[in-house]
Amino acid sequence: MKLTSRSVSLVPIMATALAAALGAVLVVSAPANAATTLGAAAAQSGRYFGTAVAAGRLSDQTYVNILNTEFNMVTAENEMKWDATEPNRGQFNYSGGDRILNQAVGNGSRVRGHALLWHQQEPGWARSMEGSSLRQAMINHVTQVATHYRGKIYAWDVVNEAFADGGSGGRRDSNLQRTGNDWIEAAFRAARAADPAAKLCYNDYNTDGINPKSTGIYNMVRDFKARGVPIDCVGFQSHLTNNAPSDYRANLQRFADLGVEVQITELDIAGSNQANAYRDVTNACMAIRACTGITVWGIRDTDSWRTGENPLLFTGSGAKKPAYNAVLDALNAGGPGPTTTTTTTSNNPGPGGCTASVSLNQWNDGFVASVKVTAGSSALRGWRVTATLSNGTVTSSWSSNRSGNSGAVTFTNVDYNGSVPAGGSTEFGFQGTGSGAGLNPSCTAT
Numbered sequence: 465m466k467l468t469s470r471s472v473s474l475v476p477i478m479a480t481a482l483a484a485a486l487g488a489v490l491v492v493s494a495p496a497n498a499a500t501t502l503g504a505a506a507a508q509s510g511r512y513f514g515t516a517v518a519a520g521r522l523s524d525q526t527y528v529n530i531l532n533t534e535f536n537m538v539t540a541e542n543e544m545k546w547d548a549t550e551p552n553r554g555q556f557n558y559s560g561g562d563r564i565l566n567q568a569v570g571n572g573s574r575v576r577g578h579a580l581l582w583h584q585q586e587p588g589w590a591r592s593m594e595g596s597s598l599r600q601a602m603i604n605h606v607t608q609v610a611t612h613y614r615g616k617i618y619a620w621d622v623v624n625e626a627f628a629d630g631g632s633g634g635r636r637d638s639n640l641q642r643t644g645n646d647w648i649e650a651a652f653r654a655a656r657a658a659d660p661a662a663k664l665c666y667n668d669y670n671t672d673g674i675n676p677k678s679t680g681i682y683n684m685v686r687d688f689k690a691r692g693v694p695i696d697c698v699g700f701q702s703h704l705t706n707n708a709p710s711d712y713r714a715n716l717q718r719f720a721d722l723g724v725e726v727q728i729t730e731l732d733i734a735g736s737n738q739a740n741a742y743r744d745v746t747n748a749c750m751a752i753r754a755c756t757g758i759t760v761w762g763i764r765d766t767d768s769w770r771t772g773e774n775p776l777l778f779t780g781s782g783a784k785k786p787a788y789n790a791v792l793d794a795l796n797a798g799g800p801g802p803t804t805t806t807t808t809t810s811n812n813p814g815p816g817g818c819t820a821s822v823s824l825n826q827w828n829d830g831f832v833a834s835v836k837v838t839a840g841s842s843a844l845r846g847w848r849v850t851a852t853l854s855n856g857t858v859t860s861s862w863s864s865n866r867s868g869n870s871g872a873v874t875f876t877n878v879d880y881n882g883s884v885p886a887g888g889s890t891e892f893g894f895q896g897t898g899s900g901a902g903l904n905p906s907c908t909a910t
């Protein structure tokens with residue numbers, strides 16, 4: 465938020481008048497138009513502010529009041545995990561996840577899906593599996609759950625905590641990992657096929673600064689981007705004590721520079737420096753366009769999984785803590801908006817036709833474009849989109865076949881996304897160097 469010249473010039477006059485009238489200490493309060501809830505404050509810069517929600521607490525009125533007032537993004541704390549959603553092989557249970565999702569949607573919030581594959585909270589039947597049968601079961605799990613929630617999830621944590629702690633920078637050993645090093649990309653591809661609208665994230669902890677673990681993940685994301693494996697975002701859990709690492713922001717920035725969004729996904733901070741650390745983390749996100757939002761891992765200290773550490777923004781009785789005010793102020797202070805998005809739509813939506821619209825994430829010398837193809841009033845059996853790169857070069861693309869990399873570049877459907885029902889849509893994307901301005905995509909049914 466900017467202080468206008470008018471409000472600046474009024475401040476000394478008002479202060480003098482007030483001091484003269486009251487002989488009082490001047491209390492400088494937030495600007496009159498500062499937002500008063502976390503969600504509204506984050507929304508001023510196009511970001512969200514979320515929390516983890518436990519289905520079992522939705523009957524607690526204090527909890528629900530804070531949830532509905534303060535937050536506009538929700539993550540199920542446990543209810544969308546593998547053990548909850550597929551307790552027996554091939555038998556799915558969405559009761560807890562649906563309850564959280566419906567409550568959130570009813571309150572105008574969006575939902576982060578957490579988590580399709582994780583070596584923890586695997587159901588017992590999966591824990592005892594290995595090799596190709598486990599690979600088949602885990603990919604089926606991704607497909608089924610992402611299909612159930614298709615179109616309703618803002619972003620999925622497709623894979624959670626797959627990297628090892630310590631200096632190796634490599635993968636963590638697990639039965640999932642032992643099915644083959646390509647398990648992560650297989651999961652991302654399955655998730656994209658099941659729900660093309662959800663952003664797909666990799667999520668992990670101890671990745672809050674530049675260290676061997678975060679660098680291992682960085683290298684994976686760079687490789688995925690180069691090979692067209694669908695990945696849109698990286699989640700930084702940020703379970704912290706006292707301080708964020710001094711290179712917290714630089715670490716987020718290097719991921720953003722790969723052309724992925726970054727999200728702070730499970731923030732909680734213990735220790736006596738709590739309010740400062742919360743402010744630092746919020747400021748770091750606000751400073752990075754591609755940091756699209758922050759989620760805290762619970763509402764009140766008594767809701768936290770870190771029992772006794774009081775790492776959250778509200779006390780057990782629901783009062784706002786100093787850390788809450790630090791976060792609210794940092795959100796209100798603004799920062800660059802997230803990802804610059806420009807949308808252009810073109811072409812004939814009539815029978816047999818299609819439209820293409822592009823959402824562009826542009827940074828200094830590169831960009832990622834996400835293109836949505838929407839069928840007109842009859843179904844598509846195939847499509848072709850032409851986009852113009854006047855000052856940029858495509859380095860990779862996904863969910864489409866591409867011809868050319870600069871000038872007029874043509875993208876056609878791949879096997880699995882050529883059929884689009886009447887009025888329905890599908891997405892593909894590409895990234896490149898230089899500028900993605902003026903893409904002006906046009907769509908033709910084939």
Ligand code: XIL
Nearest residue numbers: 541542578579624669701730768769
């Ligand atoms: C935690 C939940 O908060 C607890 O209720 C549960 O017993 C264990 O899992 N990283 C993650 C989260 O990705 O799913 C974890 O949530 C916390 C660590």
